[in-house]
Amino acid sequence: xxxxxxxxxxxxxxxxxxxxxxxxxxxxxxxxxxxxxxxxxxxxxxxxxxxxxxxxxxxxxxxxxxxxxxxxxxxxxxxxxxxxxxxxxxxxxxxxxxxxxxxxxxxxxxxxxxxxxxxxxxxxxxxxxxxxxxxxxxxxxxxxxxxxxxxxxxxxxxxxxxxxxxxxxxxxxxxxxxxxxxxxxxxxxxxxxxxxxxxxxxxxxxxxxxxxxxxxxxxxxxxxxxxxxxxxxxxxxxxxxxxxxxxxxxxxxxxxxxxxxxxxxxxxxxxxxxxxxxxxxxxxxxxxxxxxxxxxxxxxxxxxxxxxxxxxxxxxxxxxxxxxxxxxxxxxxxxxxxxxxxxxxxxxxxxxxxxxxxxx
Numbered sequence: 001x002x003x004x005x006x007x008x009x010x011x012x013x014x015x016x017x018x019x020x021x022x023x024x025x026x027x028x029x030x031x032x033x034x035x036x037x038x039x040x041x042x043x044x045x046x047x048x049x050x051x052x053x054x055x056x057x058x059x060x061x062x063x064x065x066x067x068x069x070x071x072x073x074x075x076x077x078x079x080x081x082x083x084x085x086x087x088x089x090x091x092x093x094x095x096x097x098x099x100x101x102x103x104x105x106x107x108x109x110x111x112x113x114x115x116x117x118x119x120x121x122x123x124x125x126x127x128x129x130x131x132x133x134x135x136x137x138x139x140x141x142x143x144x145x146x147x148x149x150x151x152x153x154x155x156x157x158x159x160x161x162x163x164x165x166x167x168x169x170x171x172x173x174x175x176x177x178x179x180x181x182x183x184x185x186x187x188x189x190x191x192x193x194x195x196x197x198x199x200x201x202x203x204x205x206x207x208x209x210x211x212x213x214x215x216x217x218x219x220x221x222x223x224x225x226x227x228x229x230x231x232x233x234x235x236x237x238x239x240x241x242x243x244x245x246x247x248x249x250x251x252x253x254x255x256x257x258x259x260x261x262x263x264x265x266x267x268x269x270x271x272x273x274x275x276x277x278x279x280x281x282x283x284x285x286x287x288x289x290x291x292x293x294x295x296x297x298x299x300x301x302x303x304x305x306x307x308x309x310x311x312x313x314x315x316x317x318x319x320x321x322x323x324x325x326x327x328x329x330x331x332x333x334x335x336x337x338x339x340x341x342x343x344x345x346x347x348x349x350x351x352x353x354x355x356x357x358x359x360x
Contacts, residue, residue, distance in 0.1 A: 002103075002106075005090065005095065005100075005103070006102065006103040006106065007103075008103075009103040009104065009107075010103045010106060010107050012077045012081075013073075013074065013077065013103065013104065013107040014107060014110075016073040016074075016076055016077040017069065017070055017073040017074075017107075017111065019073070020069045020070075020072060020073040020076070021062070021069055024065075024069060025058055025062055028057075028061060028062075029054050029057065029058065032054075032057065033054070036138060039137055039138050040137060043136075043137045045133075045137045049133060052129055052133075053129065053130065053133040055126075056126040056127070056129045056130040056133075057130060059118065059122060059123050059126040059130075060123055060126055060127055060130045063115065063118045063119055063122075063123045063281075064281075066111065066114070066115050066118075066281070066285070067111075067115070067281060067284040067285045067288050068288070068315045068318070068319070070108070070111050070285055070288060070289065070292075071288040071289070071291070071292050071311060071314070071315055072292075072308070072311050072312070072315065074104065074288075074289060074292035074293060074296065075292045075295060075296045075304075075307050075308055075310075075311040076296075076304065076308065078292065078293055078296035078297055079296040079303065079304040079307040079308070080304060081297075082296060082297055082298060082299045082300075083299060083303055083304060085299070087100070087297050087299075088299070097358065097359045098359075100297075101290075101293060101355075104289050104290075104293050105286070105289065107289070108285050108286050108289040109286075111285050112282035112283075112285040112286065113282070115281050115282045115285060116278075116281075116282045119278040119281055119282075120249060120250040120278060121249050121250065124246065124247050124248055124249045124252075124253075125247075125249075127243065127246040127247045128247045131241070131243045131246070131247070148163070148164050148165075149163060149164075150162045150163075150164075150165055150172070151263070151264045151265070152263040152264065152265070153262055153263040153264055154232070154233055154263070157179055157180045157181070157182075158177070158178070158179050158180075159177070159178045159180075160175075160176070160177050160178075160233070161174075161175070161176040162174065162175050162176075162195070169196070170196060170197040170199070171194055171195065171196040171197075172194060172195045172196075173193065173194050174193065174194075175190075175191065175192045175193075175194060175195040175206065176189070176190070176191050177189070177190040177191075177231075178190075185214075186214060187213070187214065188211060188212060188213040188214070189211070189212045189213075190206075190209070190210070190211050191209075191210045191212075192206035192207055192208055192209050192210070192227075193207050193208040194206075194207050194208075195207075197234070198228065201228070203228050203229060203230050204228070204229055204230065204231055205226065205227070205228050206224075206226065206227045206228075206229065207225070207226055208225065209222075209223065209224040209225070209226065209227040210222070210223050211223075242267075242270070244256070244271075245257075245270065245271040245274040245275070246274055250278075253271070253274070253275055254275070256271065257271050257272060257275060267330075269329050269330055269333065269334075269336050270329075270330050272336040272337075273326060273329045273330060273336040273339060273340070275336075276336050276337055276339075276340040277326070277340055279340075280340045280341075280344055283344055284318075284344060284347075287344060287347050287348050287351050288314075288318070288347070288351075290351040290352075290354070290355055291314065291347065291350065291351045291354055292311065293355075293358070294351070294354035294355045294357065294358040295307055295310055295311065295354060295358075296311075297358055298358060318343065318347060321342075321343040321346065321347075322343050325338075325339035325340070325342055325343055326339055
């Protein structure tokens with residue numbers, strides 16, 4: 001049952017949070033548009049596509065920054081309560097600090113649910129259009145697909161390896177294809193210096209083709225300088241775009257990760273990291289809420305300006321830690337789970353420390 005105090009704080013909480021979104025989201029759109037307007041004009045992007053892109057931009061970027069917006073909005077209105085001595089009056093009336101914190105946690109729960117639903121089901125759909133527009137008009141010529149050390153288990157018996165892949169020419173280098181029989185013994189192995197998809201003829205061209213087949217402990221070797229043949233796969237299917245995990249909802253992402261693990265994908269950490277970050281964002285909402293209340297509930301000589309400066313500094317440090325550990329997970333084999341846990345653990349401990357300090 002919400003009391004008058006709960007409703008008062010919760011109302012200020014949500015109104016300030018929505019106001020922060022209404023203020024910063026348009027600023028973010030205008031800043032991005034000012035940066036990209038030249039490329040939009042040069043590439044003659046249709047107005048309808050630009051409008052849809054910035055709609056998707058709002059959802060994708062906004063969802064990532066929701067905990068930060070929440071953090072700054074709490075500091076803003078709680079500092080105002082403190083400067084008006086309202087918090088002193090509330091605590092002097094016999095309300096404990098933990099009880100004073102309750103409406104903030106209720107608000108954080110509401111925002112965390114919003115972040116969860118958006119991150120798991122709404123933003124992935126928006127991410128498709130967002131990334132397609134980015135690579136079509138802003139990142140022309142940049143690598144959009146995974147192109148190095150591609151290893152895939154196509155099914156229980158067939159394995160494929162390509163050392164590198166050129167998406168524009170649709171050609172893979174150092175191609176190897178292995179087929180195992182029902183008792184998991186190697187049946188035959190195909191290798192070639194390169195494999196090219198011939199779109200006109202809907203077949204593959206192998207250069208320096210070599211096929212080794214084992215039969216009754218005897219190896220049969222077949223070689224050809226060039227061979228046009230058919231396979232059951234497409235090279236495009238074996239080299240998903242680098243942002244593919246961002247475009248899948250909760251259930252699709254779990255299935256995709258399991259499929260990629262079975263295929264032995266070399267960049268599996270990137271996909272797992274996306275999954276864990278989606279779960280971490282709602283938790284971050286609670287951590288940042290506690291830090292914001294602990295910092296801004298105490299009346300200081302510097303007032304709201306000092307608290308906001310501290311809040312912006314904490315937000316930047318949080319984003320910095322998130323990016324550093326995320327990069328480690330993607331590029332150095334660092335555990336994606338630890339990459340998500342460590343920043344939140346550090347700030348969680350900091351939140352507890354600040355809360356205990358504020359209570360005193």
